[in-house]
Amino acid sequence: MTESKTGIKSLEDCLEKYIPKDELKEVKRILYGRSDERSLELPEETRKLAENINLELKGYSIPAASEELRKPRIVRIGAIQNAIVLPTTDPLDKQRDALYKRISEIIKVASTANVNIVCMQECWTMPFGFCTREKYPWCEFAEDAETGPTTSLLKKLAKAYNMVIVSSILERDSNHGDTIWNTTVVISNRGNYIGKHRKNHIPRVGDFNESTYYHEGNTGHPVFETDFGRIAINICYGRHHPQNWMMFGLNGAEIVFNPSATEGDLSEHLWGIEARNAAVANSYFTVAINRVGTEVYDHEFTSANGKPAHNDFGPFYGSSYVAAPNGHRTPGLSRTSDGLLITEVDLNLCRQVKDFWGFRMTQRLDVYAESFGKVNKLGYKPQVIRENDTDQEL
């Protein structure tokens, strides 16, 4: 279930393997902003535990300059990518329990490396069955954001490990007509539910016709204040919308997670671009997380691409990574295996980059608030200049 169609484990592995040392430095500088990434030394215990459960483990550090009036604000971010554990045809409770077990194990590994905030992929409690467009059994996975079984489980882990947990689930809102939402829950390191965010932008693309199940989110662009920084969540397809990223930044986010489920043919060439561009444009850290493996469904389905019906969805290409406000980034996790990426960052870098580049100072928000408002009117006439126009006034 976790095999890729293609042969390379990750882009970085391939570059390292073939390009001579001196040129590799240049390639990395141009591609990633650093001649060599800074590895993070992880405890032996962490390495052993990861090995025991067949988990790829990578650690990197993204430092900031020291300041005179502020202490460093060092935070360890854990990004988890994984394949589903059991076949999509198994009883739902067994499928979910197997994922609960797997993720609990991985979070434990993270805890031994003192990870402060951990985030899983989109809808981590289930296969990404929306490709089938069948309502059942997938809707059964939906649960209450605050009191459902997933949040209940994670509250215990969060408290036990003193860890903020960012958990993407399928939400069922029984107070509003049993509606379903694509939602991320944030749980504090004291084991309390802090709040939730609902996916703002919903795709209607090929296998991702998710509007069949849930609507555009109505929770705005919240930033969650935690002991380890101000965090926000841009769920999956929202990463294609720069203005979505921007609003989280305007609300003060220092780390924005992008829990995703996306596959190779569709978006692999965009994966390294979008979350990283957002980190730069908004002077915050981004954490892009994608599941791995191919999921096989009981009933065949079509993908709106003219090809015959089939039962497989994927492969999802993993490649989870962290990007920094200065445009540096970590290498990605593998394209094919479960993995935990631990990145130690100094949140002070966000404000340092703001001061350096000045994007917030120069962004002219008034212009865009007004322009977007005008564009949004039905009668909007685009600002088009034609040859021989005599009046080019705005």
Next chain:
Amino acid sequence: MTESKTGIKSLEDCLEKYIPKDELKEVKRILYGRSDERSLELPEETRKLAENINLELKGYSIPAASEELRKPRIVRIGAIQNAIVLPTTDPLDKQRDALYKRISEIIKVASTANVNIVCMQECWTMPFGFCTREKYPWCEFAEDAETGPTTSLLKKLAKAYNMVIVSSILERDSNHGDTIWNTTVVISNRGNYIGKHRKNHIPRVGDFNESTYYHEGNTGHPVFETDFGRIAINICYGRHHPQNWMMFGLNGAEIVFNPSATEGDLSEHLWGIEARNAAVANSYFTVAINRVGTEVYDHEFTSANGKPAHNDFGPFYGSSYVAAPNGHRTPGLSRTSDGLLITEVDLNLCRQVKDFWGFRMTQRLDVYAESFGKVNKLGYKPQVIRENDTDQEL
């Protein structure tokens, strides 16, 4: 004046040189969205002329699917990157004339390959002397957008070669107090001045403290309707502002040029990200153009980075490229030499990608018009959710 500090000619050259064929296909697919770029066959005459004037020449093709109800709209885009020709200490008229000669030659080369629209780098008529923060002699290069010598020269070339020309200059507006602007002029293929756009976002970063010379532009986000598609210009630092890219898209742009002047230490790792991300986010083509070479100034200057005063500015790293709405991109021109990149595109790809990804349909512009408006108020309270908040209403 055109030497780079570093050894590799371009990222793509290095990848091609070392990575075996099969893996290279995968690397290119992940990095650029295609296993192999499609070269464009160029006339022998074009190749010879380019060789004669020591000009790197590259040609690529980015096709679209054929449609039943629309014919293909094939356009050849020329992107020119170059070093200044004479030392910055030579008489200004000689410096400018040498650039006029060089660019006229390159445009002639482009004409033999039937290029329809050509664009030069930012402030192509002069060295990028703003690093000195000295007003003279640099302000002397400023000229009238419509009637100045540069536009006058290019109107002739545009008409002779049936080519739209996009020309970035330093503008002097004598009708408004002799103010100076960083401006791009668009000239039609009939040799007529169509209009101008002034740089919307002005940097205050290191050697790029350009607000010393000109203010944020007051020309909105115009799109110029030409015989070869609807085009717009996002000048240099504006590429860091996603909302600037977005407004050109909302006004209907199909190709957005990004004439730039930027150097390695500052931005080379961002160069491949930003214009390409904009192409994807806005479903249009982007053309990122950067000068090459190191410019040496008569008086030493400091770069606000704690390092000693010096006389050199650069190297500018070239690497001009074209990105498509589907995220594919051409390889870049070299990091060190004058070059002409010819890219044949089918503009139909823009609407095809809009239909496929649906970013415009799902962008929720009303939400952002309102949100940006609120953020812009002095008393704005960011949407922050804290542990134990009881009221999470918007």
